[in-house]
Amino acid sequence: MSQKKISLSVVGLAALGLVLSACSTAVPGAESDTKPADAVEFPVSSSVELEGSPTFEAMQERGKIILGVKEDQPGFGMRDAATGERSGFDIDLARWIAAELGFGEDRIEYVTIPSQSREQSLTNGDADLIIGMYTISEKRKELVGFAGPYMTNGQSLLVRADNTDIKGEDDMAGHKVCSITGSTPIQYVKQNHPDVETVEFDNMAQCVDALTSSQVDAVTTDEALLIGYTTLAPDQLKVVGKPFTHEGFGIGVSKTDDALRKFVNGLLTEDSDVLQKIYDGNLGSSGVAFQAAEVDNY
Amino acid sequence: MQVLTDNLDLFVLGFTNTGIMFVISAVFALLLGSVIGILRISPSAPMRAVGTVYVNTLRNTPLALLMMFFALGYPKLGLPALDYFTLATVALVLYTASYVAEVFRSGVNSIDKGQTEAARAIGLSFGQVMWVVLLPQAFRNVVPPLMSVFIAALKNTTVASGFSVMQAGAISANMSERGENLLVTLLWVALFFFILVMGLAALQRKFERKWAQS
Helix, strand or coil: CCHHHHHHHHHHHHHHHHHHHHHHHCCCCCCCCCCCHHHCCCCCCCCCCCCCCHHHHHHHHHCCEEEEECCEECCCEEECCCCCCEECHHHHHHHHHHHHCCCCHHHEEEEECCHHHHHHHHHHCCCCEEEEEEECCHHHHCCCEEEEEEEEECEEEEEECCCCCCCCHHHCCCCEEEEECCCHHHHHHHHHCCCCEEEEECCHHHHHHHHHCCCCCEEEEEHHHHHHHHHHCCCCEEEECCCCCCEEEEEEECCCCHHHHHHHHHHHHHCHHHHHHHHHHHHHHHCCCCCCCCCCCC | CHHHHHCHHHHHHHHHHHHHHHHHHHHHHHHHHHHHHHHHHCCCHHHHHHHHHHHHHHHCCCHHHHHHHHHHHHHHHCCCCCCHHHHHHHHHHHHHHHHHHHHHHHHHHCCCHHHHHHHHHCCCCHHHHHHHHHHHHHHHHHHHHHHHHHHHHHHHHHHHHHECCCCHHHHHHHHHHCCCCHHHHHHHHHHHHHHHHHHHHHHHHHHHHHHHHC
């Protein structure tokens, strides 16, 4: 397709390569400001006991944990198409929780679960936990259980670096704004800003591509996700304005498994500094501070 | 039922757009497809070549790819700006027309060669042979396969949901964000498609009966 898309993905791969090589080689002194080397190791707990959790029993029976994640969210959940390697904030968070449950690297199975099928996957038991920018909402709580939130977030805007017209939510009028088909952010724009022309694509990369090639003027979704895109192409893209909605990201568990939900909540509450470390390791270079959230142990 | 009544706005909007897109696509695909079909059986070699290239190119391209070209590629060509609905409909018309053309060709091929020869023998031109002798019979023969092509086109409209067109295929994505049960949503969408397809099937039977008697 367009050259810009190619160049953007090249930048993305290069950035990912940098991050990966920084993890594995850990040259002393080098890259110290972008990638602390201590952010990736989690000691695996042994003899974990979790009373009354059917999900945990199922994990132990099959000998591994199945984690539902994303594979197309830079900085949070990315899968390298060439190596199959997964990386990002949510992936590290997933590895941490798995380790605390007694499952080391070799006993984790990742599955990529599209946003629309998250509730069904948890209900069916296709995934033990879903960790991937899963926004907690009252309506969703009727279908699944949520541990967390581990991070607060809100919808924000991504624009081209040279754009000076759009500084926040109120400047969107008369512009083209893109997000994922049917997503909460696009429904918010349609409801609150009827004078904005919306464009919807199946995935974020298409929106970002449309943005870099000037087909749309802004891309909107959770700020955290947008930050991930700016780390890929810092001189082409920027995040503007304050987040204009307030939501929390949670970890999806089966609705019937309160024990597992409380276990994860316990982790998030007691070791809240681990999250900061994971954030610094993945998104520290973005210049945007981590916004921790207070766990809602309902 | 509540899933439906609570979100009637989405279902109405989605299926209205699906309906509009389908009707426009069906009409234009029928016209374009007939022309391409005639090109493919015309006596002139260059015209046949045009028809063959068209059918082989369009029919061999996945619809999603074609829509992707129109939705993401077309706006970069510097041509007059069109909205995504129009672009997706054009893609569906071009795609469906290649199938319609093949259905027509098979319909014409199914008519005994002697009829063409007899028509030529009494001095009819190629156009006359087509219009007076072959096409009326061909149309009758192709009603069932043509309806299958249209039913496929109806369902193919859902592909456009990935390219900024709000129609039936995009309902489930919207519903999931509203926190509704995906399975129930999909069952409703499937039910409505079933009803629409039943309508087309009834239309097919009507045409079959009508032309069988004449």
